[in-house]
Amino acid sequence: MKSGTGELQTIALFGGTSEIGLAILRTFVGPSTERIVLACRDTVSGQTVADTFDERITVDVIEWEARDLAAGPNIISMFGDDNRDIDLVIIAAATLGEQSAFDADPVLAGEAVVINTASPIATLSATTSQMTAQGHGNIIVLSSVAGVRVRSDNRVYGASKSGLDSYALALANELDDTGVEITVVRPGFVHGRMTDGMKPAPFATDPAAVALATHNAVAAGRRVVWVPRVLQLVFAVFRILPNSIWRRIRR
Amino acid sequence: MSGGLLKISGWGQTSPARTFLRDAHSVEELHDALTSVGHRGAIARGLGRSYGDAAQNSGGSTIRFTDRSFSFDADCGVVTASAGATFDDIMTQIIPHGWFVPVTAGTRQITVGGAIAADVHGKNHHRDGSFGSFVQSISLLLASGDVVELDRSSHHDLFFATIGGMGLTGIILSATFDLLQVSSAMMSVRTERHGDLDTLMESMLRNDSAFRYSVAWVDGTATGKHLGRGVITHGDHASSDEVRSNHKRSSDYRSPTTIGIPRFVGAARSVRRSTSLLFSELWYRKAPKLREGQLVSIPSFFHPLDGVGHWNRLYGKSGFVQHQCVVPLDRDDVIRSILHRVSSDRPANVINVLKRFGEGNDAHLSFPQPGWTLTVDLPVTSQLPTMLVDIDEMVLSAGGRHYLAKDATTGSHSIRSGYPRLDEWQHIRHRVDPDQRWQSDLSRRLNLCATPKDSE
Numbered sequence: 204m205k206s207g208t209g210e211l212q213t214i215a216l217f218g219g220t221s222e223i224g225l226a227i228l229r230t231f232v233g234p235s236t237e238r239i240v241l242a243c244r245d246t247v248s249g250q251t252v253a254d255t256f257d258e259r260i261t262v263d264v265i266e267w268e269a270r271d272l273a274a275g276p277n278i279i280s281m282f283g284d285d286n287r288d289i290d291l292v293i294i295a296a297a298t299l300g301e302q303s304a305f306d307a308d309p310v311l312a313g314e315a316v317v318i319n320t321a322s323p324i325a326t327l328s329a330t331t332s333q334m335t336a337q338g339h340g341n342i343i344v345l346s347s348v349a350g351v352r353v354r355s356d357n358r359v360y361g362a363s364k365s366g367l368d369s370y371a372l373a374l375a376n377e378l379d380d381t382g383v384e385i386t387v388v389r390p391g392f393v394h395g396r397m398t399d400g401m402k403p404a405p406f407a408t409d410p411a412a413v414a415l416a417t418h419n420a421v422a423a424g425r426r427v428v429w430v431p432r433v434l435q436l437v438f439a440v441f442r443i444l445p446n447s448i449w450r451r452i453r454r
Numbered sequence: 455m456s457g458g459l460l461k462i463s464g465w466g467q468t469s470p471a472r473t474f475l476r477d478a479h480s481v482e483e484l485h486d487a488l489t490s491v492g493h494r495g496a497i498a499r500g501l502g503r504s505y506g507d508a509a510q511n512s513g514g515s516t517i518r519f520t521d522r523s524f525s526f527d528a529d530c531g532v533v534t535a536s537a538g539a540t541f542d543d544i545m546t547q548i549i550p551h552g553w554f555v556p557v558t559a560g561t562r563q564i565t566v567g568g569a570i571a572a573d574v575h576g577k578n579h580h581r582d583g584s585f586g587s588f589v590q591s592i593s594l595l596l597a598s599g600d601v602v603e604l605d606r607s608s609h610h611d612l613f614f615a616t617i618g619g620m621g622l623t624g625i626i627l628s629a630t631f632d633l634l635q636v637s638s639a640m641m642s643v644r645t646e647r648h649g650d651l652d653t654l655m656e657s658m659l660r661n662d663s664a665f666r667y668s669v670a671w672v673d674g675t676a677t678g679k680h681l682g683r684g685v686i687t688h689g690d691h692a693s694s695d696e697v698r699s700n701h702k703r704s705s706d707y708r709s710p711t712t713i714g715i716p717r718f719v720g721a722a723r724s725v726r727r728s729t730s731l732l733f734s735e736l737w738y739r740k741a742p743k744l745r746e747g748q749l750v751s752i753p754s755f756f757h758p759l760d761g762v763g764h765w766n767r768l769y770g771k772s773g774f775v776q777h778q779c780v781v782p783l784d785r786d787d788v789i790r791s792i793l794h795r796v797s798s799d800r801p802a803n804v805i806n807v808l809k810r811f812g813e814g815n816d817a818h819l820s821f822p823q824p825g826w827t828l829t830v831d832l833p834v835t836s837q838l839p840t841m842l843v844d845i846d847e848m849v850l851s852a853g854g855r856h857y858l859a860k861d862a863t864t865g866s867h868s869i870r871s872g873y874p875r876l877d878e879w880q881h882i883r884h885r886v887d888p889d890q891r892w893q894s895d896l897s898r899r900l901n902l903c904a905t906p907k908d909s910e
Contacts (some may be wrong), residue, residue, distance in 0.1 A: 204899035206774050207468030207506055207862025208839045212899065234843040235865050259867065286890060288898055336494065338472040339512030380471040382512070443459070 204288050209422070210235035211290040213282070217275060217326055218345075220252055222395045224253075224295025227343060231291055231421075236260055238287075240279050242267035242433035243296075247343045257336065269296050269318045275326030279333050292330045293343045293362065297364075298399050305359045313360050319363035324370050331374060331383060339382040340397030341421055344371040348391050348429070351438045358451050375426050386421050388413065390430040407433055462499075462516065464506050467773030468834060468862050470509035475499075477518045481627060484595065487889075491515045492606055495893030500565030501540065504572060505776045506862030508620050508894035514893060519567065519625065528553070531633040532590070537567030537626040542709045549707045549752070553633040554691065562709060562757050567626040572859035573618035573820040577667035577689070577756070580812040585824050587815050588615035588632045594838045595625040597891035599836060615882040618820035620858055622892045622903060623689035623883055634691075639707040641667075641755040642692040643748045647741040651682025651793065654808070655786055655826075658686055662810055664688050667755070674796050674803040674830060675734040682793045684808065685741040689755055700749045710761040730804045754897045772834040775862050777845065780811055780827040781854035788852045789826050792845050796830055797839055805831045818879035821857040829860075839863070847853050857895065866901040880906045 207366045210233045218224045219241030228239070238264045243249040247433055249264035258263050267274050282289040298318045305312035323344065334340030349357055350364030368387055375385040392404035413430045420428035429435040441449070463470040478484040488496060494514025502509060510516055524535030524544055528551045533544060542562040545555060550649060559574040568574075575584040582588075591605040594616055616623045644665070648654035654670055662668035665688035672684035673875035759765050766774070781788045789808065796803055806827040814823040832838055842863050849856065855872030856864055870876055883903065890903050897903045 204512075204895055205469050206839075206899065207466060207773070208834050208867075209469075210839050210863070213637065214867065227560065233839055235839070237865055237867075243481070286898070286903075287891075315545070336513050338494075 214291045215240040218296030221295040226410035230418040239296040269322040276329035279329040320366040466505040467522040471512040473516040497894035500568035505860040513655040534630040535566045557585040571621045577669045590630045593627040597887040617817035636691040638697040642690040644688040646686045670808040672806040769833045778829040778857040782825045787854040818875040
């Protein structure tokens with residue numbers, strides 16, 4: 204349950220070792236936090252992360268394979284069983300990949316869409332039915348500006364985020380007045396493990412900035428958060444660019 | 455029966471719940487309402503005066519038992535009331551006959567069911583104990599659908615688990631309790647003003663046993679050597695002689711006419727802050743250094759805030775936390791530290807109440823225990839959580855605890871250390887509600903209804 208001052212007791216992070224996911228999670232951890240669930244593929248790294256939290260918090264590291272579409276919903280159903288509510292679910296797992304690798308291996312391309320779109324949608328679906336039943340809850344979905352208008356050199360990642368982004372926003376409309384709120388996060392280029400070695404795009408940001416902006420957006424009840432904010436303006440222009448120009452834009 | 459999915463909250467207006475709110479006007483309607491209760495369970499709600507999330511149930515059912523009837527035996531001074539009967543109605547009827555409720559909270563807008571579930575206390579706790587001590591018997595609707603009569607000899611353990619049990623043992627249908635005989639509808643009051651916490655506490659310890667009612671308002675804005683300055687009010691029911699010799703004052707014992715605070719009120723924080731400074735200064739200054747034998751009406755002595763409808767809106771739309779704790783008598787240093795913390799953080803704080811509690815009772819989750827109890831109103835701000843953590847730590851390490859009817863922010867660990875008999879209570883609860891039919895946001899937040907370890 205949320206406390207009277209809006210502090211959260213129970214938080215689950217899908218992509219339990221995700222830098223951005225963890226940075227967001229940490230902004231919500233407070234004195235009232237009693238339980239954290241880290242769903243991740245690599246439970247050894249997950250355990251290392253778990254050990255960084257205050258020892259009064261129960262941190263469960265659960266092995267989770269995003270390509271297994273039943274795995275996310277199964278984790279969510281645990282909360283329903285023990286009668287303690289889940290206050291926040293952060294969906295952060297994603298794969299960026301190289302477009303050239305996807306072109307060489309069509310199965311890899313398909314799998315990326317499973318990880319970035321199908322798996323989050325399955326988990327979101329389970330989470331919203333659990334939260335609607337409890338009458339409250341917050342969900343944070345990590346999207347990307349790459350999904351706002353998909354570039355050809357990044358088309359698998361961009362299209363997969365685009366699918367997730369539109370699903371999450373449509374779901375948010377469906378959840379009006381249920382007490383369940385969804386926040387879609389659209390960061391630009393984020394310095395970190397996932398983008399290591401890549402040339403930063405303009406308006407690059409970092410996990411801490413994404414986390415802070417996300418926290419504030421959740422507190423204010425905003426559905427979409429752009430990080431940095433200027434990207435909203437940039438993409439307002441990008442969205443209306445004629446395709447003849449857009450097709451030539453490379454990062 | 456009526457009601458649908460509605461957003462409700464406690465008196466502090468924090469953490470609203472979306473719940474299936476149902477009104478049941480009779481026991482039959484109550485049974486009907488319970489047939490549709492799902493896995494999120496149900497909780498009873500009276501007039502919604504508990505501050506936090508005790509009388510709401512997100513995603514589940516919240517049931518108001520609206521039968522307000524009661525019967526009154528004017529010869530023996532006993533009332534048998536439906537759980538929905540209000541203290542306001544009861545007092546209005548019994549006072550002209552020379553009787554008074556044995557315990558009254560800071561408002562008369564509470565129900566008998568709520569008073570038992572929270573085991574409410576009043577300004578007479580140091581002498582008389584809490585409301586539960588005057589309850590002879592309780593009629594309780596169990597999760598099984600059966601109705602049991604509880605008293606000190608039959609179902610002794612369930613009787614005490616229900617007093618202070620926050621509605622989690624079943625739905626209280628009715629109760630019989632003793633009244634207090636009084637010789638007038640007026641209060642004879644002694645007021646003392648003290649310039650600092652030491653003299654205030656000393657005076658309270660020295661004098662409160664001579665009066666049935668005793669409480670101090672403490673200035674939460676005063677700092678330095680004035681920290682904890684305040685005004686003690688001692689009172690007794692006035693004798694008929696005292697009242698005869700004083701005709702000036704109104705002796706109206708009925709609920710005061712209210713001035714409502716509209717929904718949009720909730721001034722900017724800076725305005726609230728300066729208002730609280732001004733109010734505190736005036737309140738302190740207007741009190742006499744010492745005044746004895748002043749006659750005042752029952753509402754102005756016990757329920758001054760009842761004259762301001764929805765005064766909870768004054769704190770703005772984020773709501774406020776009314777934090778009430780008790781610490782052992784020899785830990786007055788904790789009271790000082792809390793006041794120090796509150797006054798140095800400078801929230802817009804107005805109402806702080808200090809009182810000495812007497813002996814506790816046999817109810818497992820009853821809040822009062824011997825010691826000092828301090829109540830502070832704290833508007834919700836971004837700094838509040840940290841401040842509350844510090845305060846809670848001081849309270850718990852001193853062997854104190856929090857009042858469940860006001861709590862909105864503590865966690866399951868804190869409650870466990872404050873209420874050492876929680877395990878025992880959980881066993882009794884589990885026996886009568888193994889399927890967790892009774893749940894509330896409070897019970898989930900504090901994990902109150904957890905299955906006891908050896909019952910799994």
